[in-house]
Amino acid sequence: MKPASFDYIRPGSRAEILAALAAHGDDGKILAGGQSLVAAMNFRLARPEVLIDINGTKDLDYLQPSGDSLAIGALTRHAAFHKPVVDGPLGPLLAKVVRNIAHYPIRQRGTFTGSLAHADPASEWCLVATTLDAEMLIVNAEGERRCRAGDFFKGTFTTAVGAQDLLAEVRLPLLDDGWRSGFYEFSRRAGDFALAMSLAALKLENGRITEARLGVGGVADRAIRLHALENELAGKAPSRELFEDVAASAKAAIKPSEDIHASADYRRDLIRTVVLRALTEAAA
Amino acid sequence: MSAIGRSLKRLEDRPLLTGDGCFAADNRADGQVHMRIVRSPIAFGRILDIETDEAKALPGVIAVWTAADIADLPPIDFRMTRIAGLEPYRQHVLARDYVRYVGDPVAVVFADNPYIAEDAAELVFCDIEEETPCLDATADPVAFMPERDPALLSEAAVITKSYGDMEAAFAGAAAIIEMELKVGRHTGVPLETRGALAVRDPETGVLTMYGAAKVPHYNRDSIARMLGLEPEQVRLSEGHVGGGFGIRGELYPEDVLVCAAACRLGVPVKWVEDRREHLMAANHSRDQVHRIKAAVDANGFVRGLVDTFYTDQGGYVRTHGGTVSDLAAALLPGPYLIPAYHVEGHIRLTNKTPSGTYRAPGRYETTFVRERLMDAIAARLGLDPMEVRRVNLIPEDRMPFDRGIEALGTHVLYDSGKYHDLLDRTLTRIGYQDLKADLARRRVAGEAVGLGIAFFVEKSGLGPHDLVTMAVQPDDTIEIVTGAASVGQGVETAMAQICSDVLGVPIERIRVIHGQTDRIAIGFGAFASRVTVMTGSAVKIAAEALRDKAIALAAPLLQADVRTLTLEMGCVVSRDSGATIGLAEIVAQSGKDLDAEGLFRADHMNYPYGIHVAQVRVDEAVSGIQVERYLVAYDVGRAINPMLIEGQIVGAAAQGIGGALLEEFIYNEEGQPLATSFADYLMPTCHEMPPVEVLLREDAPSPQNPLGVKGAGEGGITAVGAAIAAAVDDALGRPGLITSLPISPRRLHALLRR
Numbered sequence A: 001m002k003p004a005s006f007d008y009i010r011p012g013s014r015a016e017i018l019a020a021l022a023a024h025g026d027d028g029k030i031l032a033g034g035q036s037l038v039a040a041m042n043f044r045l046a047r048p049e050v051l052i053d054i055n056g057t058k059d060l061d062y063l064q065p066s067g068d069s070l071a072i073g074a075l076t077r078h079a080a081f082h083k084p085v086v087d088g089p090l091g092p093l094l095a096k097v098v099r100n101i102a103h104y105p106i107r108q109r110g111t112f113t114g115s116l117a118h119a120d121p122a123s124e125w126c127l128v129a130t131t132l133d134a135e136m137l138i139v140n141a142e143g144e145r146r147c148r149a150g151d152f153f154k155g156t157f158t159t160a161v162g163a164q165d166l167l168a169e170v171r172l173p174l175l176d177d178g179w180r181s182g183f184y185e186f187s188r189r190a191g192d193f194a195l196a197m198s199l200a201a202l203k204l205e206n207g208r209i210t211e212a213r214l215g216v217g218g219v220a221d222r223a224i225r226l227h228a229l230e231n232e233l234a235g236k237a238p239s240r241e242l243f244e245d246v247a248a249s250a251k252a253a254i255k256p257s258e259d260i261h262a263s264a265d266y267r268r269d270l271i272r273t274v275v276l277r278a279l280t281e282a283a284a
Numbered sequence B: 001m002s003a004i005g006r007s008l009k010r011l012e013d014r015p016l017l018t019g020d021g022c023f024a025a026d027n028r029a030d031g032q033v034h035m036r037i038v039r040s041p042i043a044f045g046r047i048l049d050i051e052t053d054e055a056k057a058l059p060g061v062i063a064v065w066t067a068a069d070i071a072d073l074p075p076i077d078f079r080m081t082r083i084a085g086l087e088p089y090r091q092h093v094l095a096r097d098y099v100r101y102v103g104d105p106v107a108v109v110f111a112d113n114p115y116i117a118e119d120a121a122e123l124v125f126c127d128i129e130e131e132t133p134c135l136d137a138t139a140d141p142v143a144f145m146p147e148r149d150p151a152l153l154s155e156a157a158v159i160t161k162s163y164g165d166m167e168a169a170f171a172g173a174a175a176i177i178e179m180e181l182k183v184g185r186h187t188g189v190p191l192e193t194r195g196a197l198a199v200r201d202p203e204t205g206v207l208t209m210y211g212a213a214k215v216p217h218y219n220r221d222s223i224a225r226m227l228g229l230e231p232e233q234v235r236l237s238e239g240h241v242g243g244g245f246g247i248r249g250e251l252y253p254e255d256v257l258v259c260a261a262a263c264r265l266g267v268p269v270k271w272v273e274d275r276r277e278h279l280m281a282a283n284h285s286r287d288q289v290h291r292i293k294a295a296v297d298a299n300g301f302v303r304g305l306v307d308t309f310y311t312d313q314g315g316y317v318r319t320h321g322g323t324v325s326d327l328a329a330a331l332l333p334g335p336y337l338i339p340a341y342h343v344e345g346h347i348r349l350t351n352k353t354p355s356g357t358y359r360a361p362g363r364y365e366t367t368f369v370r371e372r373l374m375d376a377i378a379a380r381l382g383l384d385p386m387e388v389r390r391v392n393l394i395p396e397d398r399m400p401f402d403r404g405i406e407a408l409g410t411h412v413l414y415d416s417g418k419y420h421d422l423l424d425r426t427l428t429r430i431g432y433q434d435l436k437a438d439l440a441r442r443r444v445a446g447e448a449v450g451l452g453i454a455f456f457v458e459k460s461g462l463g464p465h466d467l468v469t470m471a472v473q474p475d476d477t478i479e480i481v482t483g484a485a486s487v488g489q490g491v492e493t494a495m496a497q498i499c500s501d502v503l504g505v506p507i508e509r510i511r512v513i514h515g516q517t518d519r520i521a522i523g524f525g526a527f528a529s530r531v532t533v534m535t536g537s538a539v540k541i542a543a544e545a546l547r548d549k550a551i552a553l554a555a556p557l558l559q560a561d562v563r564t565l566t567l568e569m570g571c572v573v574s575r576d577s578g579a580t581i582g583l584a585e586i587v588a589q590s591g592k593d594l595d596a597e598g599l600f601r602a603d604h605m606n607y608p609y610g611i612h613v614a615q616v617r618v619d620e621a622v623s624g625i626q627v628e629r630y631l632v633a634y635d636v637g638r639a640i641n642p643m644l645i646e647g648q649i650v651g652a653a654a655q656g657i658g659g660a661l662l663e664e665f666i667y668n669e670e671g672q673p674l675a676t677s678f679a680d681y682l683m684p685t686c687h688e689m690p691p692v693e694v695l696l697r698e699d700a701p702s703p704q705n706p707l708g709v710k711g712a713g714e715g716g717i718t719a720v721g722a723a724i725a726a727a728v729d730d731a732l733g734r735p736g737l738i739t740s741l742p743i744s745p746r747r748l749h750a751l752l753r754r
């Protein structure tokens, strides 16, 4: 478990990062928190020839409400979300979710954007980004482009970020006061990747759901937003029956993945439970 | 005040807490080279060719060996439980002709640094003709190495033990209960992986291996034999050890390789195992399937019990020989009378990592089997599970109780025990009736909560003997030298307390040297919960001899009659004159050494016992299990240091919970291990652990040693699987549901859906 040989550079600015990425192409790899990459290198599953450490570029570490969204920089650590980072429902939502990511020391190093760029199917932040339809800012030496979560995630460990790209910023929509959220995940131990999880956000007015966001993670090659079920929820009064129906539909809609910890059958039943619990918490 | 029975702080802790510990990887020597093992990527196959040229050509590589380069080395022999017929299944240090599990060492690289060593290891190419692996120990035996010896089958031995009139037992039975029960494959996972540094002194020719653990004397003799050296030419030295649990410190291929390389390459050789290797190379354990049949009467009394079981031994038979299966066979009856018993234990080779002993070997498995049976009897006959146990427990007046069979070559003779009494105390402690009522109320309110209670008998203090030497030093400290080993269990403190009890010297003035083969002629190391019993008794004997010698030497100095002298607080005191003289002063004034030896022999093991109580909550919708409360009641005979014992019990309970709920070495159909990192091999963490209560008792001291002590290293783990399984059944209101460990959510889900 010693990594294969690599070169290490530590650019001091965004421009230098982009230049390094352009220069090294497929051979270079960004090192953010290192909480996924370093382990992969030790197992020799990842063998970058050049490690481009972005931790020296401190101005990538920011959290900035701007307009109707929250901008998250490329070096913002998970731990930054332990307390609500913005007024309104988004801050507590993120604070609730972050506690399920790994363990305290790992959260001090691992980054929000790093999780998205890494795209583990059971990443909590990928579920948040998918469910809330985050907007990604991808930059390289040539220029920059924006991309929504629905187009960003391509599958297990693959995204729209190319070999020469930096995922520079992620924007999450600020939710106004009518929104409430619920999150539930089941993992084998505290801090483990989820076997299944769900994030639900409901906008409630006069006892009715006017808008809904519903996503499921950890059950397929990427987080899944359940648009059809969001529509199903909209316009209805929250109730146990409604949520049971939606949870059953979610279970039917997804063809789950299998691994040593969960069979497809088991995951299907988990999907029902996590969706039901997330919705119930959101409406509580 | 007596030093025995007090929760004194550990002498071992200062260096550990101040960063002065010296673990295997901390050893270094000038000019050392690093060793890396090339491991088989395939579970079973014939080796056609091993291509090493590319690896040898890499700059920084010193040598690459395959089996052909060390053809003179014999296979690693058994340390224990040498059963006839096991020899052909021993492991060579590098695979010959066949690979038998993923992780089987096929080649070894020596290089300037561990990075180059790993680079080079990747360049070694193994051409292996794959064969269908055997992964099920209950399936019919197959050829072990088909081309080499088609007649040698994968069943290495069958252990049979038997007593009583089985026909009569079954003839008059009110009910016959049959069950199949399985304990999965898991093992002790020390925080510190294995590692060693071997250095050969060019002047003296003495080969030293640092990083030894558990059984240094035995391993010294084995290494010397394998390398054709005299035992005096080999020295093993133990430093700090980050956990043993039975698996660490046995003689493995890597230990022999570092030593062989240090001799043949003429440079110090260092090896540090990584975690991935550890999970597929160090001994696995458990992995037994039991098929039992019991004849019971109307009160639930077991008249006769027949068991056929299969131990999945993995790729080879390692140093433990038949130990695990032998102990399983001998100790399955546990605390119950069971007048007729017949067991047949099949040791079967498969294409998984070889297995050996892990904390409470054979007892964790068979306690699960036996206690599941007790619960099944209660369910079948509509009796209270505690009543069924009471009916079966060996009564106090039958002690000492002769089981009529042998374990590890010694007669199974339960030395002492008040089983019914401990059951009563345990039920009182937890408020059994109230607790049951409380859980019933919670169940009515919709929660799936339940209680499981399991009884066990442990064994400890394996002989044949143990030796310590003891000497007063010029600085007025006392040095105790023992051939026991420390695997973190508090040996130094416990030995010092026993010595202090006799001599009145505070434990801070007692130094305990252990695990150094050049300091004492014989030593048995640390296993089988033997150290406090065997070494502790030897310390007491030595300390008493030292005391008598001190008094004899002091008499002329104090001009007093020996009969008027006593030893108090480390000084010889004259009752008549009140004059005193310290131990170092006696040495100085008499000009004689003040030292002594203690040799303790034991023909039989002794048998501590206890009860585990688990309270769990099942979240049926996600198939999750949470342990809400855990209690271990344990009779240790005599507690030298209650804090150390509690530490042993709580740590062991955590490992037991791991084996019951989380830890499992899973293989796919090709024999690829799927749990080779901590992401998939799940150890319990503080989040998964309930508070563990310990009810420590000294009601049944052992009559077999001068301290009355029994071992405490294993009882915290023995009944965890059994207690949790019972609690899950109870929580779900489905007696007999759990027949297999670990109760992973995936498995529980499948059961609940059935």
Ligand SMILES: Cc1cc2nc3c(=O)[nH]c(=O)nc-3n(C[C@H](O)[C@H](O)[C@H](O)COP(=O)(O)OP(=O)(O)OC[C@H]3O[C@@H](n4cnc5c(N)ncnc54)[C@H](O)[C@@H]3O)c2cc1C
Pocket (backbone or CB within 6 Å): A029, A030, A031, A032, A033, A034, A035, A036, A037, A038, A039, A074, A100, A101, A102, A103, A106, A109, A110, A111, A112, A113, A114, A115, A117, A118, A120, A122, A123, A124, A125, A161, A165, A166, A167, A168, A191, A192, A193, A194
């Ligand atoms: C024990 C353990 C448990 C964990 N449990 C969880 C968990 O429950 N849930 C969870 O979500 N995560 C978990 N993680 C992973 C952790 O959250 C990681 O921090 C995260 O996945 C990656 O973030 P990072 O900053 O560490 O990225 P790194 O490891 O540095 O990089 C990961 C990958 O992303 C690329 N990358 C990083 N930043 C950028 C960028 N700005 N632009 C382009 N590419 C980039 C890297 O090149 C690399 O390929 C766990 C990790 C450990 C060690």
